[in-house]
Amino acid sequence: MDTQVIVAGAGPTGLTLAVDLGMRGIRCTLIEQKPAPQFLPKMERCNARSMEIYRRMGLADNIRAKGLPRDVPMDVFIVLKNVVEPPLLHKKYPSVAELKAQIASTHDGTLPLEPYQLISQYTLEPLLKAVAEMLPSVCVRYGHELLSFTQDVDSVTATVKDLAGKVSEISAAYLVGCDGGASVVRKQLGIKLAGNEDRMLQLRQSLHYCEGLLDKIPIGKGRHYHVADNHATQLIVQDSTKHFTLHSIVDSDADMVTMFRETIGMPLKFDTLYVGEWKQNLLLAERYGQGRVFMAGDAVHLVIPTGGLGMNSGVGDAIDLSWKLAGTLQGWGGSNLLASYEIERRHVGERNVEASRYATLGRRKWRSMWRPDIRDDTPEGAEARANLVRVADVEQRKSNELVGAELGYRYVGSPLIWPEPGEGPLHDFVEYVPTTWPGARLPHVWLDDGAAMQDRIGYDSGYTLLQLGRTQADVSALAKAFAAYSAPFRVLDIPDEDPRAVYGYDLLLLRPDLHVAWRGNRLPDNPERLAAMATGH
Numbered sequence: 001m002d003t004q005v006i007v008a009g010a011g012p013t014g015l016t017l018a019v020d021l022g023m024r025g026i027r028c029t030l031i032e033q034k035p036a037p038q039f040l041p042k043m044e045r046c047n048a049r050s051m052e053i054y055r056r057m058g059l060a061d062n063i064r065a066k067g068l069p070r071d072v073p074m075d076v077f078i079v080l081k082n083v084v085e086p087p088l089l090h091k092k093y094p095s096v097a098e099l100k101a102q103i104a105s106t107h108d109g110t111l112p113l114e115p116y117q118l119i120s121q122y123t124l125e126p127l128l129k130a131v132a133e134m135l136p137s138v139c140v141r142y143g144h145e146l147l148s149f150t151q152d153v154d155s156v157t158a159t160v161k162d163l164a165g166k167v168s169e170i171s172a173a174y175l176v177g178c179d180g181g182a183s184v185v186r187k188q189l190g191i192k193l194a195g196n197e198d199r200m201l202q203l204r205q206s207l208h209y210c211e212g213l214l215d216k217i218p219i220g221k222g223r224h225y226h227v228a229d230n231h232a233t234q235l236i237v238q239d240s241t242k243h244f245t246l247h248s249i250v251d252s253d254a255d256m257v258t259m260f261r262e263t264i265g266m267p268l269k270f271d272t273l274y275v276g277e278w279k280q281n282l283l284l285a286e287r288y289g290q291g292r293v294f295m296a297g298d299a300v301h302l303v304i305p306t307g308g309l310g311m312n313s314g315v316g317d318a319i320d321l322s323w324k325l326a327g328t329l330q331g332w333g334g335s336n337l338l339a340s341y342e343i344e345r346r347h348v349g350e351r352n353v354e355a356s357r358y359a360t361l362g363r364r365k366w367r368s369m370w371r372p373d374i375r376d377d378t379p380e381g382a383e384a385r386a387n388l389v390r391v392a393d394v395e396q397r398k399s400n401e402l403v404g405a406e407l408g409y410r411y412v413g414s415p416l417i418w419p420e421p422g423e424g425p426l427h428d429f430v431e432y433v434p435t436t437w438p439g440a441r442l443p444h445v446w447l448d449d450g451a452a453m454q455d456r457i458g459y460d461s462g463y464t465l466l467q468l469g470r471t472q473a474d475v476s477a478l479a480k481a482f483a484a485y486s487a488p489f490r491v492l493d494i495p496d497e498d499p500r501a502v503y504g505y506d507l508l509l510l511r512p513d514l515h516v517a518w519r520g521n522r523l524p525d526n527p528e529r530l531a532a533m534a535t536g537h
């Protein structure tokens with residue numbers, strides 16, 4: 001075979017998957033139809049979970065260096081007309097620097113190891129591409145379009161066309177379609193997207209370069225400025241602090257330029273770099289793959305950017321699939337390893353579509369309070385403004401405070417996760433309550449020497465049995481059981497008090513992606529069964 005894994009599509013999902021596979025020593029070929037990454041506006045916020053993942057991959061500092069400066073606040077404003085007049089509502093959200101200080105002094109597992117980071121998709125993609133190109137086992141081919149594929153019991157063959165029109169074939173053990181909302185892979189597999197029951201809006205988006213605007217905004221620096229109008233107008237600060245996107249429902253591209261001028265409300269010089277249309281979607285694929293072909297990212301779930309769960313869900317997919325592909329290709333993974341991908345991630349995809357709907361309905365609720373006389377200097381105008389603010393104060397939070405969705409997701413019904421009796425903690429989109437319920441992400445805790453638990457475990461550590469609170473439990477049988485599958489496994493003894501207190505148990509079995517596979521105070525009666533389950537046998 002030409003390679004072990006073909007990754008089709010170099011958006012954030014495909015790039016993250018290719019980099020993670022490459023770091024695990026898996027040979028992969030990343031094909032992307034575009035000749036190069038494009039400078040087009042899309043996502044701009046990597047959430048805390050994605051940043052924890054990028055930290056494990058050694059990329060977090062690089063991403064922060066290229067993202068929004070660490071001291072810029074992430075505040076959200078609702079304004080009446082423009083960013084000059086006093087805002088109707090100002091919600092404060094901490095800068096990265098402020099959050100880092102908060103995280104450094106928090107020891108109860110409630111905060112993530114890394115705060116969010118604002119970085120525009122057009123900055124993130126070239127960064128990840130450069131990392132992928134440095135990995136010896138990753139072959140990066142831009143200007144290569146996936147036309148179709150065939151698969152049999154042993155392999156997948158992709159038919160690819162380059163920019164000169166030359167058609168060739170690439171064979172591999174697996175193909176992963178990270179090819180976005182119009183996925184060729186999904187269409188060829190005949191897998192449908194379901195959803196869009198709600199009214200979906202069609203908006204225009206423009207990208208502007210306006211030097212010095214952010215510093216001049218008299219109402220304060222922030223991230224989002226929503227205009228309380230009947231056009232759903234929103235101004236978004238991009239990572240350079242000199243680029244801004246505007247979303248609005250208007251009749252023409254030219255209207256976007258007028259709308260930007262009105263929104264900034266100051267006679268500043270600016271360039272318009274792009275204007276385009278985009279449509280909201282809330283869709284989930286019926287399946288996440290078939291046979292040797294998998295899909296990840298927007299190819300299987302499309303959410304409304306409100307809540308910022310699009311790319312972040314794709315990064316989660318990539319990181320769940322990557323170690324399972326590696327474990328299978330390295331020979332220690334059983335058939336349940338790859339089969340669990342769809343079970344684990346489709347469930348999260350479903351929740352994130354719901355979380356995005358929840359955020360969007362909140363946004364729509366306060367926007368529905370708009371009245372034609374809302375800008376009038378009359379008692380009726382004042383009343384309309386007060387009503388909108390009252391609703392927005394509650395409803396806008398639903399877009400910006402989805403920490404429960406971001407950190408609190410867990411893998412339910414997975415064949416790799418040891419089932420505990422009961423339903424498990426309730427899933428809350430807003431509130432995150434640290435838990436080690438099997439399937440959950442390991443909550444972040446600091447160790448006595450100041451290191452983060454995640455860093456102590458390291459990146460390519462395989463399965464880790466955490467021994468906490470100076471337990472004397474005999475765990476040798478589990479090590480033997482993992483060795484029988486030649487699966488990477490080690491015991492990490494952490495005598496510190498905080499982790500034991502937060503995690504609640506003496507023993508935690510962690511998967512390579514730091515999700516909890518099992519917990520207890522002594523090994524289960526049949527450790528062989530636990531090792532078999534966790535490795536997909």
Ligand SMILES: Cc1cc2nc3c(=O)[nH]c(=O)nc-3n(C[C@H](O)[C@H](O)[C@H](O)COP(=O)(O)OP(=O)(O)OC[C@H]3O[C@@H](n4cnc5c(N)ncnc54)[C@H](O)[C@@H]3O)c2cc1C
Binds near residue numbers: 011013031033180
């Ligand atoms: C206005 C806006 C704001 C957003 N804000 C956020 C945010 O703040 N946070 C967030 O998490 N998400 C956000 N999103 C969503 C986010 O942009 C997407 O979820 C993300 O781009 C999905 O990444 P992906 O890699 O799965 O797919 P894509 O980014 O769509 O990448 C797919 C890639 O596959 C390539 N491709 C397609 N077909 C083929 C083929 N046949 N052969 C080879 N290559 C192919 C495409 O050229 C493309 O490069 C936003 C989206 C929009 C529109």
